[in-house]
Amino acid sequence: MKHKLKLAAREFYARVLFHTGLHAVVNAVMPRRLTILAGHCVSPSPSSEHLPSEMKIDVHALESILAWFKARYDVCTIGTGVEKLRQGGGKSLVALSMDDGYRDNHRVMQPMLQKLGVGATVFLESRALDERRVNWSHKFFWILTKLSIAEFIHRYGELCEDERSYHVANQYVTEGREDPVYQFKRLLKYETDPHDRDRVIDLIFAEQGGDETRLADLLYVTWEEARAMQAAGIELGGHTVSHAILSKLEPAEAEREIREGRESLKNNLGSEIPTFAYPWGRRWDFNEAAEAAVTRAGFRTAVTMHAGTNRPDTPPTRLHRLAIDENAKLHLLVAEACGGFALAAKFGLKLSE
Template sequence: MYLDKANPKKFSRSNVIKKLTDFAASTGIVRIGRRLWSESLTVLNYHRIDDPHRKDFDSFQPNVSAHPVEFDRQMEYLSRWFNVVSLRDVVDWLNGKKTLPPYAALITFDDGYLDNYKNAYPILKKYKFPAVIYLTTGHIDTNAAFYWDLAAYCFLNTKADHVSFPDGRELSWKNPAERSQIAKNWIYAMKVLPESEKREWVSRLPEQLKVSIPHDFFRNLMVNWDQVREMYNNGIEFGGHTVNHPILTRVPLEQARTEIKESKAKIEKELGQPIFSFAYPNGMQADLNADIQNIVAGVGYKVAFTLQNGPTTLKEVKLNPYTIRRVFISHAHTLSQYATITSMVNRLRP
């Protein structure tokens, strides 16, 4: 059942949700924003659902969007204030086959981490919510590593006290806090490099930091195809996120075409069904020029999602379904902040 009035659905609320909605009401966020909500598509962007502070967490902490407990609370909030729709609903609306409800929200995950299956999927089932997971196909059932996870593992497990940067600097640390900050700086320095240079630097990092990575460590971070099929058969949709996660405007155009086309073909082969949507790696404005958007449309995708922050009005979605914005979720967000960023603040953009 969809919300069609200004009053949210009633249900037995936890104390946390009561405090959250009290906050939203007292600050006027929900009340003021309701009219803006009704004619926009709020697409939530998650990556990992895990506890980034557990002792054995040795991959990239900033990639965690929410602790499982917080994710459950966020889904409860969505059930109260939004109508969660499926990707198929959005595509059918674009094709004129149906209407979208007011206050429409779409839940998305990028990359295809195993915790999407272990932690997020049971909670989505609890609320009967559909979602879309964007798969980087070269990292499924392989030991291929995302550069940020490989780097994080190396920095967390090294006994070295310094590292070289592409700009010629050599930075050293004296304690774990300094090492952690330098690790983040190193990882973000990789992001701005041309793809080939980035891969070269990342491939040398384990030797530079004198770290041995366990066999199949990275394979065990990601979902496998059996888990993908299980989720697909139970209401979770999937989309393309390239084969190797390059920033598409930083590789030759034909390489970008191959990344986009082959990831789509692989997912469709594994599912035995067509897929309709794509998420751009990194997803900022500079990462998805007109050539890239044309390739995405040309291989048969109907919609594509950026990481430019905020919701997209339904009018904007109709005008260009290949640049739909998303609301980026971080594990650093409190429930009050989550209410704010999904409600009002991100709607006050130019």
């Protein structure tokens, strides 16, 4: 109930700021800030048809969000935004970022960005480009184009060594739990042994006729396309080698994921790579060791998936982002970007996510 009340208050406050034009007043009085938007795929595109709605945003919706900000804010890449924020002066900043390196970022988003004359930052999972391999979550979504969630969980149970996980997963279906796909994915992500999970997902993927190279080609840009994006003003950032949860790896392994991902980008793009995004990006997906490894690898900034805007004193390896997907609401993004939620917080009203 308390949560619902907060959502309603947040919605009301954001609408008032947006529709009355008060957002411009708030933006003028609040200190300068950098707001980073975070998405994955840009639709329509055959490559993301089978992916859940929280992984994509329609290109026209994205264009109208960016056009709105471009008329009032300095829209730039994360690298440029962080520099400008540090230097001081000028308008508040908005940066668009897209994670993983999906092909539609090049085919669908890039022409739209060029038309608007704005940049963006795309984070690349290097193994997908280097070896045309995909992480387990993409085999997971692909299997769901062949099997129902009940069939998938049943087969998973027959093949996995982790009986407990299977029983938990099976309950999602037998008890008619809301969104069993999301629940099953979360279980596989956080609660099962990653090696056993990868083995079983690989087996089911193969049984259903899955072709990893073809799936990688469908989903991810090639290095050539990455270079074309770079030439078009898109900043490319590090996102590890294989998109593992850094906090679950041994420190040496996490270090390797971060460092080798950056080296691959440097070798293939011929430029410095100052910006990194933690895979999955929630507080529990990375730790202090990973944060230190990011700096040691040569990155200057790292972004998370925790909501909020950034000020010059925000820790540079823990920058906030606002997730955008098919349900993105401009008035909520504006309330955050203009400093509206930060202003409310000064009066004890915590309305930010």
